[in-house]
Amino acid sequence: MRPPVEVSVFLISLLAPGVLYTLNNVIALQEPLPILGVGLVVLGSVLILVLLSVRHKTNVDPLYYAFAEFSFTNTVGLTNALEQDGFISGFMGFYLRMGEPHLSTAYAIMMSYWEGVFHFVLLLVIIHRMFNGKSYRSLGLLWAGSSIAHQIVLIPGVVVGKYGSNIRPAFWRNIPFFVAPFWAASLLFRRHREMPIVTADKIAAEQKKSLLTRPVDLLLSLLLMGAMVFSVFRGFVVLDCPLxxxxxxxxxxxxxxxxxxxxxRVTMMVYLFYALPLLTVFIYGLKTPGCSWMLDWTIFFAGAMAQTQWCHIGASLHSRTPFTYRVPADKWWPVITLNVLLAAVPALLALRCHFSPTFFMKPVPKGQTNGEKKKN
Known part of the structure; x- marks a missing residue:
């Protein structure tokens, strides 16, 4: 009897610490270029194991291969985080010396915890649902948003930060991991969205309500405006505004x-140039009925903000960050509260759209449901 596919992926992912320990202590790589080559060989070998795990399946979703490969690298990330925080040792020394030394920073450690716990569990759930005929589109968009946010901060952050003068060949293995989430997001956005069946009368009644008569949406709009102000302000701060x-x-x-x-700095620039426009259109979507794109983009955005804020908050408090750059003890509560709210507001908005999507549905002819309109 074959084990479920998600169990196979879990077991393949557990090979990561053993591979790292062997490379660090047995092979003991000391040159930058061979580390990139060995890394590519390892990832290729994992892909072969992933292919073998579904050789008896037909019509396998191409996203499965990406999700399974990321599951393995997520375990690598968790191994790195645990070693940097002193829980284990002897796994990552060679890679930090000659591969990606920035992985020892507080930001990268928090990023590795996020990958190794949240992403890893999320991907296993997605793979389970994928092979059991259940929808995983929303979970996939949550992962895609989080992964894209991870990459668009990590790669530019390394290049423009203090590690930019010490980039090794292994750093460029991030390129396929940068491209893959965009590819996954493009596939997921194009796929059919499952919607509850709602009659035309209910849709019309809900969409007649103004923003002032919807207190939850009004509160969310105000919170989104607050997030916009905070994003603009911190963008000015890192741009050395003289105020x-x-x-x-x-x-x-x-x-x-x-x-x-x-x-x-890169995180604040991402907020200023990417998060700010999305926050603006979300306020528009809460005010204007029939904006069905809200149901997808709020989930995607919630994943992105949760990932970046987890890393930003954690790094600003982590012992690896020099004391002079950590949040002062007497300012801890206001700073952390504002940063937690910046992560929580998109999540609350996504939950509101998910559990009560009627306002965002396209209008349908009277006497029909949204499901009947689609069939027609």
Whole structure:
């Protein structure tokens, strides 16, 4: 009897610590270029095992191969986080010396925990649902948003930060992991969205309500506006705005924004140029009925904000961050509260859209349901 596919992926992923220990202690790689070559061979070998795990299956979703490969690298990430925090040793030394030294930073450690716990569990659930005929589109979009946010901060952060002058060949193995989430997101966005069956009368009644008569949506709109203001403000702060308010904030409240590793600066730029426009259109979507795109993009955005804020908050408090860049003890509560809210608001918006999507459905002819309209 063959084990379920998700169990096979789990077991393949558990090979990661053994591979790392062997490369660190038995083979003891010491040169940068061979580390890249061996890394590619390992990833290729994992792909072969993944292919063998579904050789008896027909019509396998191409996303499965990406999800399974990422599951393996997520375990590598968790191994790195545990070693950097002193829970284990003897696994990552060779890779940090000659591969990606930035993985020892506080930001990368928090990123590795997120990958090794949240992404790993999420991918196993997705694979389980995939092979049991259940929808995983929303979970896939959550993962895609989180993974894309991870890469668009990590890669530029390394290049513009203090590790930019010490980039080794192994760093470029991030390129396929940068491209794959975009490819997965494009496939998932094009797939059919499952919707509850709602009559035309109910849709019309819900969509007649103004924003002022929907207190939850009104509150979410106000919170989104607050997130916009906070994103703009911190964008100005990292751009060295000369205003006294900006100067006071970066030195007395959130000095991590000037950490030379580069990740906090890139994060704030991502918020300013990517999160800010999305926050704006979400406010529009809460006000305007029939914006069905809200049901997908809020999930995608919630994953992205949860990932970046987890890394940003964790790194600003982590012992690997120099003391002068950590959040001051007397400013801990206001700074952490604002940052937690910045992650929580998109998540609350996504939950609101998911559990009560009627306002965002396309209008249908009277006497029909949205499901009947689709069939017609």
């Amino acid at each position: 006294d308010t900006c100067f006071t904030y970066i030195y007395q409240y959130e000095p991590y924004l000037k950490d030379p590793v580069g990740f906090p």
